[in-house]
Amino acid sequence: xxxxxxxxxxxxxxxxxxxxxxxxxxxxxxxxxxxxxxxxxxxxxxxxxxxxxx
Numbered sequence: 001x002x003x004x005x006x007x008x009x010x011x012x013x014x015x016x017x018x019x020x021x022x023x024x025x026x027x028x029x030x031x032x033x034x035x036x037x038x039x040x041x042x043x044x045x046x047x048x049x050x051x052x053x054x
Contacts (some may be wrong), residue, residue, distance in 0.1 A: 023042075023043075023046050026042070027039055027042060027043070
């Protein structure tokens, strides 16, 4: 069972890294012309998913 827990933790850790990177890339992408207000809205919308998995 601990092996399965380790795999789940690795998967979750990988998800957090990918999610964080995608969110940052979206907010910094020059193809989108975000206002400061829209950046904040996206940041709040996506939130900190780390809190969901703790």
